Amino acid sequence: MVSFKKRCDNSLFIHTSSDFQLYVLVYVDDIIVTGSSPSIVSKVIKDLSTTFALKQLGKLDYFLGIEVKHLSDGTLLMSQTKYIRDLVARANMDTTKSMPLPMARNRKLSQEGNDIFEDTTFYRSIVGALQYATITRPDIAFSVNKVCQFLGKPLQSHWTAVKRILKYLQGTISFGLTIRKAxxxxxxxxxxxxxxxxxxxxxxxxxxxxxxxxxxxxxxxxxxxxxxxxxxxxxxxxxxxxxxxxxxxxxxxxxx
Structure with a gap:
């Protein structure tokens, strides 16, 4: 029987020994099981199947909006192409021209101004969704952090900055993170x-x-x-x- 420890994330279970490492990530009814020993991974899945009704989907290719591609050299490419495409469409930006950068250099945003953005709920919804996109797109982390600072009272200038981030994502929709073997x-x-x-x-x-x-x-x-x-x-x-x-x-x- 393999025992697990939870450290910072209550959804992530970790087992470490001198022989192998094992990780089990659980979110509601979606589970990822991985580790350094394929035989131990198979055993854990078999043990779980005796208690829960599981459907094995094979290699990981999609999890909570994150797409995973397995390349021929063993590299994993993680992206959020579908998630970003749906987000851009929800903001009615799917037909606009893309931008080369998520934010203009030396752009200064201020909370002072009279150009109030009327739909505050919509602004918060789009910006909140952009935060989730930074999981595989750290290149927009700074820009998204900047527009998050004005959730209480967004202005038109802030929404213009959000639209630029969306335009940048539209032109780089296939970008993602690569994880290579060490x-x-x-x-x-x-x-x-x-x-x-x-x-x-x-x-x-x-x-x-x-x-x-x-x-x-x-x-x-x-x-x-x-x-x-x-x-x-x-x-x-x-x-x-x-x-x-x-x-x-x-x-x-x-x-x-």
Whole structure:
């Protein structure tokens, strides 16, 4: 008999031993069983079948709006194509032109204004659905977080920002996350970049910080290329530079 432990998520059951790892994810009557030992996975499914009426659907291909494709090299591609398509249609945006980015650079949204968006319930419904789409689309996480800050009193300018996110999703509807097999003999290497916009919120002057984490090492050329794309400045060299005038405060990183 395999025993499980619940850690943070009450729906996720985990068993870890020196021989294998096993995960069981339960949501109402949908269950995912996976692990490092196919024989143990089959045994758990058989044991569950003796107690519950189960219908085995084979390899995972769809779960709570998330589509899973099994590629020939063992890679899993997770996307929400149908979910996003239905969301765009619900917002009456399925025939509009797509956008290359989910939000314009240096776009400033404020809670102050008189252009009230009348259908507050509709705004909250669409933005709430966009939050779920960030599961496989982390590229819209920042933009969605920004429009979520105005659920109490949305303005037309906020809805315009929401429509841009939807237009971006429409043009990138097949995008998703890839999960590849890890090589046990290769140590996991992390490369992290972080930045802050330094009190750029025009309402309360709070800062927004962000991080970009890679789970594989970068070559020197790749590192410098990404560094230049993110427009990261060298903080220590900037401290050595003379100030152009007294009282001039230099930002250690760019606001991009």
């Amino acid at each position: 090589h046990n003999h290769t140590p996991l290497a992390l490369s992290t970049f972080c930045d802050a916009d330094w009190a750029s919120d025009i309402d309360d002057r709070k800062s927004t910080s962000g991080a970009y984490i890679l789970t594989k090492p970068l070559s020197n050329s790749q590192f410098m290329s990404l560094r230049n794309q993110l427009q990261v400045k060298d903080y220590f060299n900037m401290l050595k530079e003379p100030s152009s005038s007294e009282g001039n405060i230099r930002e250690p990183f760019s606001s991009d």
